[in-house]
Amino acid sequence: MPGRPDTALPGPGSPAAAPAVLPPRPPRPGIPMVEGTIDGIRVSVPRGTTLLEAARLCGIEIPTLCHHEGLPAEGSCRLCVAEIRGQLAVSCMFPLRDRDFRAETGSPAVMDARRYVLSLLVNRAPKAPRIARLAEEYGVAPDPRFMKDPDGCIRCGRCVRACRANGPEAIALAGRGFARTVTGPFRKPPEDCIGCLACALSCPTGKIAFSEKAGTRKIWEREFELAPCPECGARVFTREQIGFYGGQASAVCPSCRRRLMATELRKAAAYEAPGGPLLLKSV
Numbered sequence: 587m588p589g590r591p592d593t594a595l596p597g598p599g600s601p602a603a604a605p606a607v608l609p610p611r612p613p614r615p616g617i618p619m620v621e622g623t624i625d626g627i628r629v630s631v632p633r634g635t636t637l638l639e640a641a642r643l644c645g646i647e648i649p650t651l652c653h654h655e656g657l658p659a660e661g662s663c664r665l666c667v668a669e670i671r672g673q674l675a676v677s678c679m680f681p682l683r684d685r686d687f688r689a690e691t692g693s694p695a696v697m698d699a700r701r702y703v704l705s706l707l708v709n710r711a712p713k714a715p716r717i718a719r720l721a722e723e724y725g726v727a728p729d730p731r732f733m734k735d736p737d738g739c740i741r742c743g744r745c746v747r748a749c750r751a752n753g754p755e756a757i758a759l760a761g762r763g764f765a766r767t768v769t770g771p772f773r774k775p776p777e778d779c780i781g782c783l784a785c786a787l788s789c790p791t792g793k794i795a796f797s798e799k800a801g802t803r804k805i806w807e808r809e810f811e812l813a814p815c816p817e818c819g820a821r822v823f824t825r826e827q828i829g830f831y832g833g834q835a836s837a838v839c840p841s842c843r844r845r846l847m848a849t850e851l852r853k854a855a856a857y858e859a860p861g862g863p864l865l866l867k868s869v
């Protein structure tokens with residue numbers, strides 16, 4: 587069924603659909619709650635919660651491409667449209683403010699709008715698996731008349747926001763219309779890139795290519811040396827990344843960091859237990 591492609595969350599009507607009346611979300615201090623229905627499911631959320639968040643709380647999955655929970659919303663792909671007060675709204679950017687709101691995520695108008703948006707996106711990135719899957723679900727095919735050198739980028743800016751959130755701000759969207767593209771300053775390989783892969787891993791189409799071989803990582807036409815983890819020797823972070831975040835602490839690879847933290851927690855628990863200091867020897 588179209589409209590449920592991104593996660594395994596159940597939708598309305600599916601066997602494991604959310605209950606028709608949801609327990610209200612815990613209020614945030616000083617923020618009033620607003621109540622309404624989404625696809626007939628009653629929900630109560632703190633004022634300002636986006637329609638997308640509220641729908642997900644109801645177990646209703648709205649397809650998204652440019653949205654990422656860890657990044658500021660930008661509303662650039664327009665795929666997450668829903669209907670509220672008889673109007674189409676971009677759900678990832680639409681804050682619920684009114685009492686008794688009533689929203690629909692699968693009305694004929696929503697489906698038509700989503701199909702139209704997908705028909706544009708699939709021309710830009712016909713080979714991106716996620717977009718190809720959505721296009722198939724919604725019965726949308728690429729139209730060769732509008733496929734002007736599909737380069738696999740839908741200009742959603744997620745890579746740029748991920749790079750900004752990580753700190754370097756090495757890339758940006760430059761230009762207009764079909765010439766708009768993600769690039770470094772002056773359309774050159776970004777000098778401030780630290781090779782962290784935030785852009786590539788957050789891209790919904792897989793447009794940003796990178797490779798790793800023999801202790802080096804290549805991305806944005808640049809080559810980075812990967813520093814060995816001081817615990818296990820695995821090469822995960824680039825030297826530029828470690829330097830950017832201030833030295834040695836982040837040089838320990840994620841799995842060693844988890845192991846070291848678990849050891850520390852076990853030590854703390856043993857210390858607290860009866861006869862603690864003796865138990866510590868076995869940790």
Ligand code: SF4
Pocket residue numbers: 738739740741742743744745746768788789790791792793794
């Ligand atoms: S490269 Fe990927 S994340 Fe960046 S704008 Fe293009 S599609 Fe979006």
Ligand code: FES
Pocket residue numbers: 649650651652653660661662663664665666667676677678679
């Ligand atoms: S996910 Fe909402 S506009 Fe892209």
